[in-house]
Amino acid sequence: MNQPIYLDYNATTPCDPRVVQAMLPYFTEIYGNPANGLHILGRKAAQAVETAREQVAELIKAQPSEIFFTSGATESNHLAILGSSEYAPPSRRKIITCAIEHKAVLAPCKRLEERGFEVVFLPVDENGVVRLSALEKALDESTFLVSIQSANNEIGTIQPIAEIVFMAHSHGVLVHTDAAQAVGKIAVDVNAWGVDLLSPSAHKMYGPKGVGALYVRGGIRKIPIRPLLEGGGQERGLRAGTSNVPGIVGLGKACEISCSEMSSESLRLQTLRDELEKRLLENIPHLRINGRFAPRLPNTSSLTFEEDTDVLLLRLPQLMMSTGSACNTGAPEPSHVLQAIGLTRKQASSSIRISLGRLTTADDIHFVAHQFSSVVSQIE
Ligand SMILES: Cc1ncc(COP(=O)(O)O)c(C=O)c1O
Known part of the structure; x- marks a missing residue:
């Protein structure tokens, strides 16, 4: 097998x-x-945008009027966090998020901290699950927003969003979830979860790059959000700028495909991922699989080795993987996610993320397992 194998679908x-x-x-x-x-031509393009709105809504069980198109999950997260907090009453100036969020959530939260908000970064347990007791403690009548991701990009841990929403709503607090890694991989039902704001991204689910959406429960009349971009009043005034029609059509089509194929595909990927982990555990002493004992995305495997990952990666040139989060461009720092689940800096920098997807085959998995095992045994 000479073709390189792509194992970086979470990127x-x-x-x-x-x-x-x-x-x-x-x-x-x-x-x-x-x-x-x-x-x-304008009317046809508008029709296509509305069809895509229906397709996105259907996948996450929302109403089309609750979907607003953006340039991706980074923008949606900013819009949800910064835009909603513009309307936070003076008595509610606390935001709660968690230690393993993507930087596309941490950055707007830090911006709010600079503007005088109190921001609480909840700890997670050794599998990356938010500690609900810490959430309960942090929630009070001064809290405006909770923003907790649906699933983690590095270790795949899935958060108990419905429980988080239940706790937050009992204090009258809005809940946003960054669902960039969840939508298209696991069943997302905004009503079953009860979230107020949710951010999907097209390029994580076989759609084009540079397009995403923000779900707003009941629309912006119900949850007022100040736009980040103003001008032509597109997206009912929430996001100005000429609509990226081909991108939006692509996101809609990607959602339609996920609606019909996601459940069988997820099962297939989980079987392949579990087989890979079983074989790696059999052959590599001291291998640690992060987040293994929590609900996890079916396609994700975060591995911590005793061996230096630079050496491993050098000897595995055919495998396209990632260390930590590929979404953090060129970040040399060991992953904040892995450190938050208790890994030392050294362990965090000896970790590799494998994420599988639609083109991954059983043959790929056998090859990957064999390659890892033989390279590790050569290093020892
Ligand atoms: C959890 C998470 N949130 C946000 C993003 C950013 O999404 P986008 O590239 O659509 O801006 C990513 C990936 O890059 C991600 O994994």
């Missing part, structure tokens, strides 16, 4: 060819501006 996924096909006419044929209903 980004290839665009599904069906998604590309759906997008293509909107570059060259139906290129109208959806804000202009005066002519047929």
